[in-house]
Amino acid sequence: MLNTKHLEDLTIQVRRDILRMVHKVNSGHPGGSLGCTEFLVSLYNEIMERKEGFDMDGIGEDLFFLSNGHISPVFYSVTSRAGYFPVEELNTFRLLNSRLQGHPTTHEGLPGVRIASGSLGQGMSVALGAAQAKKLNRDKHLVYTLHGDGELQEGQNWEAIMYAAAKKVDNIICTVDLNGQQIDGSTDEVLPMGSIKAKFEAFGWVVIEIEQGNNIEAILKGMAEAKSHTGKGKPVCVLLKTIMGHGVDFMMYTHAWHGKAPNDEQLAKGLAQNPETLGDY
Amino acid sequence: MKTYTYTEKKDTRSGFGAGLAELGRTNPNVVALCADLIGSLKMEKFIEENPERFFQIGIAEANMMGIAAGLTIGGKIPFTGTFANFSTGRVYDQIRQSIAYSDKNVKICASHAGLTLGEDGATHQILEDIGLMKMLPGMTVINTCDYNQTKAATIAIADHHGPVYLRFGRPVVPIFTPEDQKFEIGKAVMLTEGTDVTIVATGHLVWEALEASKVLFEKGISAEVINIHTIKPLDEEAILKSVAKTGCVVTAEEHNYLGGLGESVARVLALNNPTPQEFVATNDTFGESGTPAQLMDKYGLNSAAIVEKSLSVIKRK
Known part of the structure; x- marks a missing residue:
């Protein structure tokens, strides 16, 4: 059994970062960020093969694209703590003249970001292009993505999903955060999407389900399985069932904290539930 | 007066196809994408010679723009090909976020721009694309006038880092740009020197401007014709230098007057040297079905219209 203590510690610290970042500027998206914390911590620290430093082309390493850019708090916390930029810079989240814009962007030159996202539904297409560039460059590394489930209501995703299977883009693992929530309510209330698994499979993808998307061991196991399906002619989708707001009890099971x-007071309560592990920024 | 003649007519899109084919041979990082319009964009030669560097996307332009943005991550220089309408309005947010704001080195190559697309009608005849593209920070906007210039521009933009919108068209038009003329982004081409009126034209209207200058010459009017192939960044110096001499200007483009070349020129003049200006452009309208010549005639985008506007702008000096 893999020792995941360091990942657990990091997860708690990232949760603290998220809460403190959005509290400071009284804006941002904590719910989806908290739901994807275990996933992104695992991805950047255990799953992806990454080079030291950052260059835009990312040849010779795995790449990650965040399509649901509004969960920037978790993305910034995880990437800063993975060494892309100083953690102190988390203090500047959403402030004027910051590299940490409300939604991630390459525009301010923040290391670790390869595409702007925020307007939903665009990340998978970009990731497919990057995956095809890897093939042209004879680079065997993989491209990872993360998407919201509500985001799948954007039609461009389905263009990309159709293309990926048709063109056998098999060096990509697209993860969908199945938290069942979006701004106006649950996904089933807003626009029921039926079986996302059946849809991806019908489009020709391999689908791996991670039932406990907030459990690091389950994530590592599921992602290892996903990785084992790459390079076999089909794109791979991971359906990650998460709880929005995970780790802060009053933010869980609701879209209210989207x-x-x-x-x-709520910050103090949330932080008390997540005692400092690696040191606050 | 310097006069221009031609021995051959060709479509500007064929100039794009020829330029792309040459890039396929000379620049291993150039890749091409198409949304089910290979023949219309004249991309066959590139595909035949570089099948592994071509991506057929299908009828999914939003996906094409995203894939193009992604291909730059890994050092590729993607050239996307589809009609101007589907290259801009249909995919504006994809270009805005994934390409322009993300500063991706994508070349958006757009054929069948404007009314000269012809019989397919207004659904396909975009007259707003220059405006859409020039408003995006960091976007270079180019509208070429003939086969040779389009070929040269296609080759030149591969060496420019940053997003580019390259606009060309469907009909055959006279070739008057020398085959060996170097294409310099943002540098106007002086075609005829004159003293009474400046005619600043882009795209298919450049030849019409040359025709107009001949008619004006016969009327005793000396027109200076400038080919502005790059609408952004605009060669402000060339325009200001010319109007300092002539004192008035006519702009000519196959585009709505709102958002087009004319407005860009007007801004430069308003800031530096307020000058009487007339616009040869469509008048806030959609197009319709018809032959290219019929449409250009009906919507006043021809040499006769340039002559008429020149005569009226001279009176306003």
């Missing part, structure tokens, strides 16, 4: 920051 884009709302905690007040002082």
Whole structure:
């Protein structure tokens, strides 16, 4: 059994970062960020093969594209703690003249970001292009993505999903955060999407389900299985069942914290539930 | 007066196809994408010679723009090909976020721009694309006038880092640009020197401007014709230098007057040297079905219209 203690510690610290970042500027998206914390911590620290430093082309390493850019708090925390930029810079989240824009962008030159995202539904196409560039470059590394489930309501995804299978882009693992929530309510209330698994399979993808998407061991096991399916002529989809707001009890099981920051009291409560592990920024 | 003649007519899209084919041979990083319009974009030669560097996307332009953005990550220089309408309006947000804001080195190559697309009608005849593209920060906007210039521009933009919108068209038009003329992004081409009126034209209207200058010459009017192939960044110096001499200007383009070349020129003049200006452009309207010549005639995008506007702008000096 893999010792995941360091990942667990990092997860708690990232949760603290998320809460403190959105609280400071009274804006941002804590719910989806907390739901994907275990996944992104595992991805950057255990799953992906990464080079030291950052260059845009990323030849000779795995790449990650965040399509649901609004969960920037978790993305910034995880990438800073993975060494792309100083953790102190998390202090500047959403402030004027910051590299940490409300939604991630390459525009301000923040290391670790390869594409702007925020307007939903565009990340998979970009990732497919990057995956095909890897093939042209004879680079055996993989391309990973993350998408919201509500985001799949954007039609461009289905163009990309059709293309990926048709063109046998088999060096990509697209993960969908199945938290069942979006701004106006649950996905089933807003626009029921039926079986996302059946849809991806019908389009010709291999689909791996991670039932416990907030459990690091389950994530590592599921992603290892996903990786084992790459290079076999089919794109791979991971359906990651998460709980929005995970790790902060009053933010869980609701869409209410999709884009709302905690007040002082709520921050204190959230932080108390996640005692400092690796040191606050 | 310097006069221009031609021995051959060709479509500007064929110039794109020829330029792309040459890039396929000279630049291993150039890749091409198409959304089910290979023949219309004249991309066959590139594909035949570089099948592994061509991506047939299908009828999915939004996906094409995203894939193009992604291909730059890994050092590729993607050239996307489809009609101007589907290259811009249909995919504006994809270009805005994934290409322009992300500063991706994508070359958006757009054929069948404007009314000269012809019989397919207004659904396909975009007259707003220059405006859409020039408003995007960092986007270079080019509209070429003939086969040779389009070929040269296609080759030149591969060496420019940053997003580019290259606009060309469907009909055959006279070839008057020398085959060996170097294409310099943002550098206007002086075609005829004159003293009474400046005619600043882009795309298919450049030949019409030359025709107009001959008619004006016969009327005793000396017109200076400038080919502005790059609408952004605009060669402000060339325009200001010319109007300092002539004192008035006519702009000519196959595009709505709103958002087009004319407005870019007007801004430069308003800031530096307020000058009477007339616009040869469509007048806030959609197009319709018809032959290219019929349409250009009906919507006033021809040499006769340039002559008429020149005569009226001279009176306003």
